[in-house]
Amino acid sequence: MGRVDNIFQRLGSDVSHIIISNDISPFIDSSFFYLTGISSGIFEESFAVASRDGDVTVITGTLEAESAKESKLDVRVVTGNDSYKKALAEVLGKHKKIGINYGGSTLGGYMRIKKWLKEGRFIDASLAIEKARMVKDGHEIKMIRRAAEISSAAFYPIKEAIKEA
Numbered sequence: 001m002g003r004v005d006n007i008f009q010r011l012g013s014d015v016s017h018i019i020i021s022n023d024i025s026p027f028i029d030s031s032f033f034y035l036t037g038i039s040s041g042i043f044e045e046s047f048a049v050a051s052r053d054g055d056v057t058v059i060t061g062t063l064e065a066e067s068a069k070e071s072k073l074d075v076r077v078v079t080g081n082d083s084y085k086k087a088l089a090e091v092l093g094k095h096k097k098i099g100i101n102y103g104g105s106t107l108g109g110y111m112r113i114k115k116w117l118k119e120g121r122f123i124d125a126s127l128a129i130e131k132a133r134m135v136k137d138g139h140e141i142k143m144i145r146r147a148a149e150i151s152s153a154a155f156y157p158i159k160e161a162i163k164e165a
Contacts, residue, residue, distance in 0.1 A: 003035060003132065004050045010128035016095035018125050019088070020048040021109040029104030031129050041067035047084070049091045059087045085116040092117070099125030 007018060020032045024044050033039065035048045036056055046060035046068075057074040068075040076087040092098065096119055100110065103126035114122065136144065 002054060003037075003137070004054045004056060006132040006135065007035075007050070007125070007128050008052050010131055011099055011125060012097075012123070014097050015099045015123060015125070016052055016097060017092055018050045018099040018101070018129075019113060020050075020101050021105055021113060022046045023106045023109045027106045027109070029101055031101050031104050031133070034129075034133055036071055036073060038067060038071045040070075043068075045084075047088065049088070051091075057091045059084060059091070081112075081116075088113070088116055092120075097121045097123065099123050099128070101126045101129050103130070 008015070011018075018035075020029050020035055022028045022032055022043050022045060025042055028042060028044065032043060032046070032048045035050055036058055038058070041064045043058075043060055043064050046058065046064060049057045049059065051057075055074065057076060058068045058071065059076045059078060060068050061079060062077055065075070065077045068077070074091075076091070078084050078087050098117070098120050100113065100122050102110070102124040110122075114120070
């Protein structure tokens with residue numbers, strides 16, 4: 001089961017999409033990277049939109065376009081608020097019940113989405129995202145093990161180098 005499926009399994013069946021929105025650093029939602037699998041870039045003022053069928057679309061500006069395209073996801077490169085609004089509307093289509101990661105969003109980001117998608121009905125998807133992220137997939141386990149190996153390898157040389165002054 002993929003990450004998107006894992007999240008939707010924890011939501012009501014009438015939620016068609018989830019929007020993860022990033023604001024300007026430091027208000028970047030780490031769930032954006034979890035959902036997209038993207039590992040480089042900041043993706044300020046970008047959106048990840050996941051659909052119940054497992055598709056993920058990244059809506060971003062030109063600064064992050066190359067990093068986004070490397071992901072092999074559906075990528076919409078936009079400029080200006082009207083372009084973001086249009087791209088979100090295209091990705092969502094006629095679907096109106098949408099999950100938002102309230103725990104990772106700023107009030108400004110939420111208000112912007114609400115203004116752009118006036119007919120949308122929004123629900124808090126943060127608990128479903130949080131619970132899905134607790135269950136690690138094979139890639140995450142591999143990365144955690146590698147991080148532990150690096151930490152262990154660095155510990156003893158540092159311990160030996162520390163001297164009381």
